[in-house]
Amino acid sequence: MGDESKNSSEEPSQVNQDELILAQQRQIEKEISESIPLVGEMEPISSLNSEYANDEVYLEKIKDLSSKYKHIRRTRPDGNCFFRAYSYAGLERLLDKKDEFNAFYKQAEESKDALVQLGFQQFTVEDFYDIYMEVLKRVGDLTDVDDAKKTLHFLFNEQGYSDYMVVYLRLLTSGQLQKDQDFYSCFIEGDRTVADFCHQEVEPMYKESDHIHIIAACAALNMGVRVVYMDRGNNKSVTEHDFPEGCTPLVHLLYRPGHYDILYP
Numbered sequence: 001m002g003d004e005s006k007n008s009s010e011e012p013s014q015v016n017q018d019e020l021i022l023a024q025q026r027q028i029e030k031e032i033s034e035s036i037p038l039v040g041e042m043e044p045i046s047s048l049n050s051e052y053a054n055d056e057v058y059l060e061k062i063k064d065l066s067s068k069y070k071h072i073r074r075t076r077p078d079g080n081c082f083f084r085a086y087s088y089a090g091l092e093r094l095l096d097k098k099d100e101f102n103a104f105y106k107q108a109e110e111s112k113d114a115l116v117q118l119g120f121q122q123f124t125v126e127d128f129y130d131i132y133m134e135v136l137k138r139v140g141d142l143t144d145v146d147d148a149k150k151t152l153h154f155l156f157n158e159q160g161y162s163d164y165m166v167v168y169l170r171l172l173t174s175g176q177l178q179k180d181q182d183f184y185s186c187f188i189e190g191d192r193t194v195a196d197f198c199h200q201e202v203e204p205m206y207k208e209s210d211h212i213h214i215i216a217a218c219a220a221l222n223m224g225v226r227v228v229y230m231d232r233g234n235n236k237s238v239t240e241h242d243f244p245e246g247c248t249p250l251v252h253l254l255y256r257p258g259h260y261d262i263l264y265p
Contacts, residue, residue, distance in 0.1 A: 039088050039156045040074040042264065048072065061230050064237040065254070069228075071264040072254060079206035081260045082213065082253070083166045083173075088156050089251040089262045090223050095139060095148045105136050107222065115175045125171060131164035167205065169221075173213055174198040176220040187212045208258065214243045225251040228263060 045066040052058035075081045075088075094101040112129040116122050135155050142148040155161040177184050181194035188197045201207050202216075209217075218224055224247030229239040242249050252263040 034076075036074070036076045037157055038076050038084065038159065038162045039153065039262075042071045042073050045069055045072055057232055058230070060236040061238050065228065065230065065263075068238075069252065069254075069263045069265055073262040073264070075259075075261055077259045079208050080163075080166045082209035083169045083217070084156070084162065085253055085260045085262045086214075086217060086221075086225060086251055087165050087169050088152070089253070090221060091136070091139065091152055092149060093250055095152070096145045101140055104221075105140060108133060108136055111172060111175075115171060118175050118178055120171065120175065128164050128168040128171060131161060132168040135161055135165060163205065169217060170203050170205075172220040173217045174202045176216040177202065177212070180216075180219070184212060184216065209260075211243075218243045218247075223251060224249045225253060227253050227255050227260075229255050231257055 045062065048062045048065075049059065052062065073085075073089075075085045094104055112122075112125055115125050135152075138155065139148045139152045142151060156165065177194055177198055185194050188194060192200070202213060214225065214227065224242060224244060226240055226242050226249035229241065233239070252265060254261045254263050
């Protein structure tokens with residue numbers, strides 16, 4: 001015990017100082033992130049203007065964006081924003097389409113067994129699947145669309161439900177990547193296998209998403225998405241990309257470097 005305290009006092013103070021600064025920075029980022037709702041209320045596109053008040057490049061692009069979309073719904077910037085935004089927007093658009101919702105529900109019901117067949121541990125998948133199905137059932141059972149939308153919004157802002165929805169979609173995306181690994185392996189850099197990539201970059205919470213995640217998630221849910229890119233590029237208009245290519249997109253997301261929000265045409 002005496003030796004341990006002696007060793008700790010001899011550690012360079014600079015290391016401790018650097019660690020303290022890093023920890024403080026992480027805490028500040030966490031507090032800022034947590035002050036933002038998991039899924040916000042619908043706002044007009046013009047609400048983006050205040051974020052870029054003196055930035056002509058972005059203001060031009062917001063003008064272009066507002067010619068195509070009426071509203072934006074922001075999501076918390078916590079590394080899960082693609083999965084949360086895509087899952088929320090996908091369910092929201094199904095709430096007044098009973099036949100499509102029922103088909104989606106049936107597909108979701110069968111998804112746990114499909115994951116287990118791919119080698120996922122049943123006990124790992126089970127809890128997330130149960131909550132996923134509970135959310136679908138709770139919104140699907142409501143006959144009034146406005147009530148269903150309010151319930152969806154409530155559940156996606158309850159951390160327990162919302163994060164379980166994110167985890168299950170991450171698992172479904174991982175399953176899709178591994179099922180079609182011959183196709184996806186060419187997109188993965190380095191010596192990693194598709195399974196390695198899934199365990200490191202897809203399944204863990206707070207890992208940001210790239211094109212490969214989006215393509216696989218769309219294939220897993222059978223739901224196309226249009227991602228509208230808004231960045232510092234020279235052109236005055238936003239850039240649109242549909243996943244998969246040539247689809248009729250059912251979900252629309254805004255991408256700004258490192259972050260996704262939901263768009264409404």
